[in-house]
Amino acid sequence: MTNSIGELEKDARCIFVIGSNPTENHPVIGMKIKKNVLYNGAKLIVADARYTDLASIADVYMPHLPGSDVALLNAMINVIISEGLADQKFIEEHTEGYEEMAKVVSKYTPEYAETITGVPAEDIRKAARLYAQSGPATICYAMGLTQHSTGTDNVKSVCNLAMVTGNIGRPGAGVDPLRGQNNVQGACDMGCLPNVYTGYQAVTNEAARAKFEEAWKVKLPDKNGLTLTETINKAHHGEIKALYVMGENPMMSDPDLHHVEEALKNLDFLVVQDIFLTETAQLADVVLPGACFAEKDGTFSNTERRVQRVRKAVNPPGQARADWEILCDLATRMGYPMSYDSAEEIFAEITSLTPSYAGMSYQRLEGKGLQWPCPTPEHPGTAILHKDGNFTRGKGAFSAIEYKAPFEVPDEEYPLVLTTGRSLFHYHTGTMTRRCQALDEHVPEAKLEVHPELAAKLDIADGERVRLSTRRGSIEIKVQLTERLRPDVVFTTFHFAEAAVNWLTQSELLDPVAKIPEYKVSAARIDKI
Amino acid sequence: MIRLTINGREVEVPRGSTLLEACQMHGIEIPTLCYDPDLRLAGSCRMCIVECQNRPLYLAACVAPAEEGMVIETHSPGIIEARKVILELLAARHDFSCQTCDKNGDCKFQDYCYEYGIKESRFQDGGRHIYTVDDPNPFLERDYNKCIMCTRCVRACEEITVARAINVEHRGHHAKIATAFDGYLEDSPCVFCGQCIMVCPTGALTSKVSAGKGRAFEVDRVLTTCTYCGTGCTLELNVKDDRVVGVSSNRDENWSPVNKGALCVKGRFGWDFINSPDRLTTPLIKENGEFREASWDEALDLVARRLQEVKDQYGPDSLAFFSSARVTNEENYLAQKFTRAVLGTNNVDHCARL
Numbered sequence: 001m002t003n004s005i006g007e008l009e010k011d012a013r014c015i016f017v018i019g020s021n022p023t024e025n026h027p028v029i030g031m032k033i034k035k036n037v038l039y040n041g042a043k044l045i046v047a048d049a050r051y052t053d054l055a056s057i058a059d060v061y062m063p064h065l066p067g068s069d070v071a072l073l074n075a076m077i078n079v080i081i082s083e084g085l086a087d088q089k090f091i092e093e094h095t096e097g098y099e100e101m102a103k104v105v106s107k108y109t110p111e112y113a114e115t116i117t118g119v120p121a122e123d124i125r126k127a128a129r130l131y132a133q134s135g136p137a138t139i140c141y142a143m144g145l146t147q148h149s150t151g152t153d154n155v156k157s158v159c160n161l162a163m164v165t166g167n168i169g170r171p172g173a174g175v176d177p178l179r180g181q182n183n184v185q186g187a188c189d190m191g192c193l194p195n196v197y198t199g200y201q202a203v204t205n206e207a208a209r210a211k212f213e214e215a216w217k218v219k220l221p222d223k224n225g226l227t228l229t230e231t232i233n234k235a236h237h238g239e240i241k242a243l244y245v246m247g248e249n250p251m252m253s254d255p256d257l258h259h260v261e262e263a264l265k266n267l268d269f270l271v272v273q274d275i276f277l278t279e280t281a282q283l284a285d286v287v288l289p290g291a292c293f294a295e296k297d298g299t300f301s302n303t304e305r306r307v308q309r310v311r312k313a314v315n316p317p318g319q320a321r322a323d324w325e326i327l328c329d330l331a332t333r334m335g336y337p338m339s340y341d342s343a344e345e346i347f348a349e350i351t352s353l354t355p356s357y358a359g360m361s362y363q364r365l366e367g368k369g370l371q372w373p374c375p376t377p378e379h380p381g382t383a384i385l386h387k388d389g390n391f392t393r394g395k396g397a398f399s400a401i402e403y404k405a406p407f408e409v410p411d412e413e414y415p416l417v418l419t420t421g422r423s424l425f426h427y428h429t430g431t432m433t434r435r436c437q438a439l440d441e442h443v444p445e446a447k448l449e450v451h452p453e454l455a456a457k458l459d460i461a462d463g464e465r466v467r468l469s470t471r472r473g474s475i476e477i478k479v480q481l482t483e484r485l486r487p488d489v490v491f492t493t494f495h496f497a498e499a500a501v502n503w504l505t506q507s508e509l510l511d512p513v514a515k516i517p518e519y520k521v522s523a524a525r526i527d528k529i
Numbered sequence: 530m531i532r533l534t535i536n537g538r539e540v541e542v543p544r545g546s547t548l549l550e551a552c553q554m555h556g557i558e559i560p561t562l563c564y565d566p567d568l569r570l571a572g573s574c575r576m577c578i579v580e581c582q583n584r585p586l587y588l589a590a591c592v593a594p595a596e597e598g599m600v601i602e603t604h605s606p607g608i609i610e611a612r613k614v615i616l617e618l619l620a621a622r623h624d625f626s627c628q629t630c631d632k633n634g635d636c637k638f639q640d641y642c643y644e645y646g647i648k649e650s651r652f653q654d655g656g657r658h659i660y661t662v663d664d665p666n667p668f669l670e671r672d673y674n675k676c677i678m679c680t681r682c683v684r685a686c687e688e689i690t691v692a693r694a695i696n697v698e699h700r701g702h703h704a705k706i707a708t709a710f711d712g713y714l715e716d717s718p719c720v721f722c723g724q725c726i727m728v729c730p731t732g733a734l735t736s737k738v739s740a741g742k743g744r745a746f747e748v749d750r751v752l753t754t755c756t757y758c759g760t761g762c763t764l765e766l767n768v769k770d771d772r773v774v775g776v777s778s779n780r781d782e783n784w785s786p787v788n789k790g791a792l793c794v795k796g797r798f799g800w801d802f803i804n805s806p807d808r809l810t811t812p813l814i815k816e817n818g819e820f821r822e823a824s825w826d827e828a829l830d831l832v833a834r835r836l837q838e839v840k841d842q843y844g845p846d847s848l849a850f851f852s853s854a855r856v857t858n859e860e861n862y863l864a865q866k867f868t869r870a871v872l873g874t875n876n877v878d879h880c881a882r883l
Contacts (some may be wrong), residue, residue, distance in 0.1 A: 005760065005787055026760050027722065027793030034691035147882075179759035183861070184854035187879045190861035192852035194875050198862060203875050218870045221845065225875030229882065231849045240849050240876070242839040246864060247853030253883040269835045276807050286832050287820065289809035292802075293756040294766055294773055298857025300754045302761025302787065310857055313751035313766040314773055314803070318810025319825065323860040327867050329825070333833040336871045338863065346859040368786040424720065427757050427795060435802040438667035438738050439795065442721075516882040
């Protein structure tokens with residue numbers, strides 16, 4: 001997030017939520033948005049194929065067809081420019097590439113966008129005016145925007161919209177990706193990415209590499225590694241021979257599980273370190289028992305870049321050990337001694353090598369934690385990035401982006417769009433929440449959300465089990481009738497191994513930059529059983 | 530600033546303060562039940578009444594503005610007597626089953642009844658309402674036989690969670706907290722966040738998941754960060770005998786900067802996986818397609834040997850590491866350090882895209 005969570009409760013005068021369902025996936029953030037809208041007069045725009053809880057209180061709701069985000073966002077920018085609502089001063093002083101972007105956007109009239117998105121042109125106009133004219137405006141997005149073969153384009157389009165109205169770098173004005181997992185921000189910050197060390201220092205940058213070589217006293221590889229999705233593909237081809245999986249469950253979370261299963265079985269050696277014998281761990285050669293968050297010390301970094309303490313409350317069960325202790329032991333056995341007395345000692349090493357964390361210490365994290373960048377021990381942390389339009393890279397770069405159709409568009413054989421997401425009551429691959437008595441009792445199984453019109457056409461009833469298929473395969477799943485979504489779209493969650501929807505998603509065409517899979521659009525069909 | 534006298538002491542407070550705030554600023558304790566600093570004022574329980582010179586009626590301190598020159602007594606004999614009557618009136622609808630109550634020892638109503646010596650109520654002539662306790666949801670126990678109608682749950686639901694699932698039904702002695710048409714919570718807009726439990730001053734609202742597992746005075750509370758979504762809510766793990774038995778809120782924004790104690794259903798009720806019998810407790814090695822238990826030495830030696838063999842035979846880029854968005858920063862740091870420094874490849878990633 002460029003800004004902080006608290007601003008969504010008071011400072012933002014308009015909130016544009018696209019491809020995100022905060023009241024289910026980030027519930028406490030959802031509460032703050034609702035409070036701002038219902039009691040504090042903030043305007044709310046929601047763009048989502050599903051009529052979410054926030055859609056029900058929105059000033060404008062746009063049920064755009066999954067995969068049509070660029071067309072929708074370009075049309076909003078088109079309206080803002082053609083109606084003279086753009087912030088010319090901000091554009092001139094703080095950005096570059098405006099002309100090229102404006103040229104591309106000029107053909108995305110609301111009427112043209114309506115033909116792609118299915119959203120009435122007048123609603124697009126209303127949304128554009130509200131976003132541009134309400135005061136400080138924040139865009140919140142999540143995987144509904146990013147999990148597309150055009151995910152990077154979608155995010156760049158969101159940035160175009162924010163910059164064309166100068167909605168960046170002030171309280172309540174920003175671009176807020178809502179990150180889905182407790183420490184996904186931290187895992188990125190810590191360099192668990194194939195191209196960067198901690199704090200996004202590039203592995204191809206010689207100075208950065210030299211710094212880490214000196215600190216770690218070892219020669220380091222100088223070319224970018226493989227992303228997770230690419231690794232699975234290479235394992236499938238036989239180029240990746242051994243894989244170490246710590247606290248991940250690709251046999252539920254990755255696209256096209258047939259492909260993942262074949263890839264993992266094709267490995268010479270698979271180690272899985274986890275707290276449960278997950279679907280992935282069952283395929284492992286060796287399984288190592290880790291400790292969960294309640295059983296160790298450390299830190300998590302949340303979606304607003306706030307680094308906060310995690311404290312040990314109980315001992316791990318049996319012989320299970322904290323993941324960091326296992327890694328140290330293994331590195332030492334492999335001839336690279338790693339030894340730390342505590343998580344705090346590791347954190348000190350992190351801060352010594354990571355400029356954006358350099359001013360942090362466990363002592364300073366007590367209480368409210370700190371938001372990065374926090375470069376010095378006196379620095380108070382950073383609540384808002386790109387303050388007053390002064391972008392980290394210098395000038396904010398507009399991108400000229402054309403709409404591209406998703407990899408799979410519905411056809412006669414597979415006439416529906418299948419899109420996936422989460423339930424309020426479960427988390428990711430269900431490893432933890434399926435083992436929580438109350439959560440699993442309340443929501444024990446996957447349901448396929450189907451519009452009653454579609455159900456009538458297919459002669460299926462509420463609660464009926466049907467076969468849901470894509471070009472990758474089929475699952476059997478129970479139908480739940482709901483008017484929450486468009487009749488041409490069906491939705492289900494990916495928490496349930498019994499009806500794991502990722503058997504159906506595709507891994508052939510990823511986003512070319514981010515390598516993110518297109519979970520939000522698969523061409524699908526429903527058959528009666 | 531304005532000046533007033535409280536219990537014989539002249540004090541200064543900012544204009545616009547309530548009498549309760551004036552007392553709190555100067556360390557004078559006033560009992561409250563319906564008052565909650567984060568919620569709209571109700572002024573309904575009357576426990577906070579104080580005596581003001583030259584005023585015929587006692588004032589509810591939580592809603593009465595402090596005024597220049599006021600002379601206030603917070604614990605005069607008349608006030609003490611009035612609070613006893615108020616407690617008796619509230620007790621008229623309260624089921625004193627403290628010995629089996631999960632809130633025993635952590636109950637404001639119990640504390641005040643103890644402090645003011647209230648053992649029973651004189652106002653139960655017509656008997657009290659007996660409410661059935663049968664909401665089938667797996668999260669929240671609603672026992673309105675213990676409810677004193679402070680309405681903090683209603684206000685928390687409306688103002689913190691903005692679910693607006695519950696309100697007051699009927700009036701007077703018949704008043705009761707209810708969903709629309711007094712149905713089950715799962716048929717209402719309730720999202721089972723348990724903010725109502727967080728604010729309830731009695732045992733009327735408690736966690737079914739924690740029931741019978743440990744009372745406040747038996748548990749240690751360990752402040753930590755939630756393990757689910759990326760919001761980063763602060764919560765307290767309640768620990769008894771080296772087991773997590775529940776989750777509670779820390780409502781101090783200096784310690785709970787993101788959520789100020791507010792949680793969602795997963796944060797508040799999704800902790801029992803920690804104690805699941807399915808937890809892995811020992812390293813496992815697969816032999817002939819079956820797992821067998823192994824010692825750490827054996828398992829780690831095997832992993833070290835096999836990774837080294839693959840590296841030697843096929844080169845470092847034939848190895849890859851999937852780290853985790855679930856584990857700590859420190860562990861993620863070591864995961865990429867291990868991959869780069871020990872395995873010798875940049876093939877490290879995690880589920881940021883999934």
